[in-house]
Amino acid sequence: MVKAFPGVFSRTRRQDINRRVRVLPWLWLLPALFFIILFLVYPTIETLRLSFMNQDSSAYIGAENYQYIFASSATRTALLNNALWLVLFTVLATGLGLIFAVLTGKVRYESLAKAAIFIPMAISFVAAAVIWRFMYAFRPEGFTQTGLVNAIGTGIGLEPVAWLVEHTLPYIDVLLSGPLHINNFAIVAVGVWMWTGFAMVVLSAGLKGISTEVLEAAHVDGANEWQIFWRIILPILSPTIAVVVTTLVIQALKNFDMVWVMTAGNYGTDVVATLMFKEMFNFRNFGWASALAVVLLVAILPVVLINIRRFRAQEETR
Amino acid sequence: QAGTTGEKIGTVNVLGVWGGEELANFQAMVAPWEQQTGGAMGFSGTRDLIAILTTRIQAGNPPDVAILPNPGQMIELAGDKKLVALNTFLDMNKVKQEYAQGWIDLGTVDSKLYGIFMKADSKGTVWYNPKVFQENGWTVPATWDEMISLSDTIVSSGKMAPWSVAIESGEASGWPATDWIGEILLHEFGGKVYDDWVSHSIPWTDSRIKASWEKFGQIVLTQGYVPGGAIAALATNFVDGSYLPFEDPPKAAMYYLGAFTQGFIADQFPELKAGEDYSFFPFPAIDPAYAGGVTGGANVVVIFKDNVTTRSFVEYLASPAAQQIWVTRGGFTAVNKNVSLDAYPNPLARKAAEQLTSATIFRFDADDNMPSAVQKAFWEGALAYLQNPSQLDSILANIEATAKNAYK
């Protein structure tokens, strides 16, 4: 009786209050959603639509495009290369970035040290291409090498390597035989060189958030730097790391510019995005191009799903 | 519809591939028009022309005027009804008398003129160093066989490699190789076959086409012909490749590439004198029947928006006066017949121009004249061929596949 009355009472109230509670978040999301829907969702839907249409988007042809792209060996190579990027690029960039963020955090000349890693990020792709042509430049044996890598290589008696063309190095043929072309590694190296700065800066921002007292507690508990890194910093930083990894994975998937400026996808370095670009602009086949884009969208889903669990986790530990 | 005369001349936005000196020269070329008409030109240059142009057209936002690097795209765009026919306002009689019929035909799609050609280039030029040839008593070959035997002599001389081949060109890698092949095919099988090939009347798998590829392969793949062999050819940028015959000591004796190569050499070796330290000889005859054939490339001006500004702009560009401006500044071969040969800055440039005008058989550079899809496939095919020559048949089959659905 006494209990029931306020119960009913409160229920009637609950509704209207919930209503304004329900709209509030959307007010905050509104601007973002506006842009995203207009500039990203709409094109995505458009892409989805085109992926079921023929070359000049004049007629629906069902899943033909998908059948084609999965049949074509070009796509297979591209997917394989993307896989290579996914693993090497992500792991190296994140790992190095993390290590460097932690190390530089310990010294006074932090910003300078960071700048060294960051600069590649600031260089435009066009310029980066120029740089790395200097690095990888190849001239036949007996010529003076204008590329640093080959200059060093020949310096120690190796034969010069056309890094951006060669599929496999003569002397480590066995190791890298198969689809993993050496020139892909050469380009991945460029990618890592550019993007490690990204990982470093973001992770460094995350590091700054870690409470100094917790670190002190670990010191007092007798942990050395190494243990502190693995057992305190790493777990506490894991949300930020997840952000970086996710972003880099996505970069690896949609990766275009680095390949484009280095080899334009020639010599077996194609990735899905470059393939898509050519299908779209050189071959004028919007159907295939769109299908390839959709493949990217699908490929990202697992990564995204993994993130869900992460949020739930973060929710409860704050 | 067509701009009424009352309209005032305004700004014309031009999309093209030019940059650096080219752009400067072009602006110089346009300057008088701007002064006379009070109009203005805004030029956006990009080497991603296809991407940008396609995007803008698809989005219904094309530029006023575009200067395409080849007629292939012009044909496609005309087919898609994206272009404005020039014969609607140009004085066609004037055009006919100033332009060789061949060029007019190239710019015409189902009997409407869509493109005016300018800044042409002969592609029948093999570059070499006359001094070096003299010293070694080598003589300029007149036929393919002479050229091969000369090559062998040079190899055995051990002084240098006979050939420099360099086909790296970023996203366009491979086109120098396709120039080789086109040139060979024209000289071996003549204009008819060439035209059938370009218009895809004969399949890519045709034995004659294959033969041309293999002749090109003979140059690149023969042991000792090209320093570093095929890999070097693939890895070397086509500009850098042109330096080898002129370095000191020279690394190679000959380099085949279009007339514009003169610019590269001049930039890299300003101290060398055109015609003395470096020069070119016409691509040698293979089948005497077709001797004197030349392929060439040119940029083509097309209009997307029809108004007084674009009209007067294109009229101007087509005029000999306009083209002469760039000619004198160098690096430009006029297509307009009324530009006098004396305007060319040096004998070599003049020689190149003559080669075009006096050609017995002139054909437009093959790959540039094909649908962009086929062109791309051709380029990539050339790369693939040098990577593993044994695959030639399947490579040709691939291109054929692409061609099948590109030509409609």
Add this chain to the structure above:
Amino acid sequence: MSRAGKSIDERFSARVRKLMGRFPLHLVIVLVGLFWMIPSVGLLVSSFRDARDVASSGWWTAFQLPFQFTLENYADVLTQNRMGPSFLNSLIISIPGTIIPILIAGFAAYAFAWMRFRGRDVLFLFIVALLVVPLQMTLIPVLRLLTNMHLAGSFPGIWLAHTAYGLPFAVFLLRNFFGGLPRELLESAYLDGASNMRVFFRLVLPLSVPALASLAIFQFLWVWNDLLVALVILQDPAKTPMTVAITNLVSSFGTQWQLLTSAAFISMMLPLVLFFALQRYFVQGILAGSVKG
């Protein structure tokens, strides 16, 4: 007495030990740093060399006497009549192109991090997923859109575009950092009577400066270095940014690329300045002394 004496040298040796202990750290940082710099140094050196030398010999050989450095490349780039205006254009594009998305993303991230509503996570991850949409695929629809809005070829047009392209990452990053703030902190603000707006501007933003700084750095970079979007959307040459002006230095055959070397450094200056300027916001323990436990 003896103790005092002992403590002196003990202290000294202890200090030395401490320094020695950190030596490897410095070594690693310096070495890796230098290693990372090699390509950039190569570019820098080349930018001061004559094009012909660059083509014929490796950049490291430039250090052999006689030095033959030249400022030509820089002179050439700087005297390009389009450099000045295009630099301004770059600024006009980049500054709003950086601030707008960060602000908008901030709002969204705050909602995602600190408000409960149905379908929050799904919506959020959907936005993150959009990160993967390839720029090239969006260009045509976006340009069509802007053309219809009569914004094609205008600065607002490209601001909108960059805002949209920057949003997913910005939301993703900020949501993560905002979510990491201690709950009590926001709670005490609410109890002090602060509206969400206040909390957002007075608490959440100031306490996330490291995240904001890094985000600002990258968003600015991406806009500053963007070529494709500018080419597609800003057709009017008078509005084109440095990136376009720079690519126009090179001929269609790719000759005169040596100008890219100096141009690269010229266009890199501002981002670098920004980077260093924002470094001071990367301070350890922003939250220190806030909550107990």
Add this chain to the structure above:
Amino acid sequence: MSEVRFEHVTKHFGETIAVDDLNLEIPDKEFLVLVGPSGCGKTTALRLLSGLEDVTEGSIYIGDRLVNHVPPKDRDIAMVFQSYALYPHMSVYDNMAFGLRLRKTPKAEIDRRVREAARILGIEELLKRKPRQLSGGQRQRVALGRAIVREPAAFLLDEPLSNLDAKLRVQTRTELSKLHQRLGTTFIYVTHDQVEAMTMATRIAVMNLGKLQQVGTPQELYNKPVNDFVAGFIGSPSMNMFEVRVAQEGDETHLDAGSFRVSIPPGKADRLISYLGKELIMGIRPENIHAPDFLPPGITAAKVRAKVDVIEMMGNEVFVYLLSGKKQFLARLDPRVQVSPGQEMEVIFNAASLHFFDLDTKKALP
């Protein structure tokens, strides 16, 4: 008008039940002190009232208004967080001024109030510092200051003095009492300090395991605890408990604790008759056990012999832990008693202040 009412309020965190069917009415102007063992739900109760947690069940009223779904900022409540929750990027001054600025209080007024609070809390020289530059106690004072500069409908103070030294604590205590008198707003005050509870409370609420045990004035709780938990919890050191059997010899009733017996004068014994022969719990506070030679006048003496186990000198008194059989109990004796561990001694229970609880229900006997 700011009366506060909890009606059947329950709060679950996953399986843990932090607050269990809480019914509590806090009239306006009350200074309610909330006590209970660590983890019993005090903080949660405050957080529920301030709206930082949603109730799992039940309703909370401020005044006559159901606030279950009123967002915190509209509840006009000032709270001192157990964990301070200072704004790390603001100076001490700004930390305190924040709430006022939001309310558009005139600058001068803000300045006055902040400085006043700072003076009261002795943190005037720290106004320019950032929280990270403060000591623990100073931080706590800032947290307290942030609350007392405001004039809210209710103050919720969660152990606001726990990290202050005794002297400062006494001062602040009196200042808070003054504040309470001046503003006459409702205070809900969580503390573990018995003296605080006793001196500041108009009423004390005792919680245990999320359940409310007893609400009443300090005296009531001290003299008439409703069950053995409250009895043991209020008063420090806490009440000694013995299991005893009620026995009678002639007209003299006594309680048999096995190792000793306490005889009760007839008058006092009546209420125990019903338990004759049965067992019950007898409680006596350490301060009601005296040494024979320092016997305060006028008490109902009941002798008990025991062995001295441990001695803790406290200056103004001495804690003597005594053993009778296995059973240990504590006596607060006059510091001048001469005893040494192991020695046998006699102590006097003040029979007048014995407490009795039912063995099963643990409820106090009427």
Add this chain to the structure above:
Amino acid sequence: MSEVRFEHVTKHFGETIAVDDLNLEIPDKEFLVLVGPSGCGKTTALRLLSGLEDVTEGSIYIGDRLVNHVPPKDRDIAMVFQSYALYPHMSVYDNMAFGLRLRKTPKAEIDRRVREAARILGIEELLKRKPRQLSGGQRQRVALGRAIVREPAAFLLDEPLSNLDAKLRVQTRTELSKLHQRLGTTFIYVTHDQVEAMTMATRIAVMNLGKLQQVGTPQELYNKPVNDFVAGFIGSPSMNMFEVRVAQEGDETHLDAGSFRVSIPPGKADRLISYLGKELIMGIRPENIHAPDFLPPGITAAKVRAKVDVIEMMGNEVFVYLLSGKKQFLARLDPRVQVSPGQEMEVIFNAASLHFFDLDTKKALP
């Protein structure tokens, strides 16, 4: 062997001097309690010892080893942070096990110790929780547990019980004392709780404004404070201070406080003779002031009339704030005294436990 020695240790934070020329020798096995007003430098002292802060000047020794530049992890010290500093990403269990795991303690041993500590602290059911899911007191206990599972050279406990309820606090206190006896390691223990200080300390160190005031056993500090600060700080509620003039009439010395006089029996008066006619500070603790009718036997009575100002009932005693003239002072009286605010009453000072301090130096008279 883990004797600890501070030698002329000074610590500056910018212009604030947190610790000022601290000289302190802590023999092995000592249980030193560090007390002082909030912000006096206690925590800083601990942080210096544990190596978390570098000394500005002076040297710190553990054993015979100068540790100024020894990193914390090599000092083998266990510390309870005033702000807990729990590892947010680890369960309670892992928080406690962390230090042991680093030392490669066998799994079984770790488990044993952690569970033992959890039992002692009554957090066994919380072992799986994350710190975020704990109440304030529970977190504090985890912080304490993290320290006591270890067997370090020294324990530094910074107000480890401040957020626990009285009962739990008493338990934990005794457990800590046991631990101290069992391990015999040095404890340095910061607290604001007088009872804690008195009961646990082998010696107490009193700090003020970064300066060490006095070190000694609880009794010494309570009975023989070296200056008025210590006198006022030790003992709660704190000592009443009066400015008095020493006067003599015949052979009877008395102290004139203006509003009242305290007469001193000749025997006791000798040490004051030198101050005859001069002013000095007289201190008397509230517990040494008694109500006439509840006079404990055997005290040197000195009557003082005063007016009752405020009364605080404490259950086992009553705090009576008295006014004599303008001067307010506090008496802890027997709860049975019948007084009401405003009424005049007579109280008895125990002359035997008067304290005297020089007016200028504030030092205690010999």
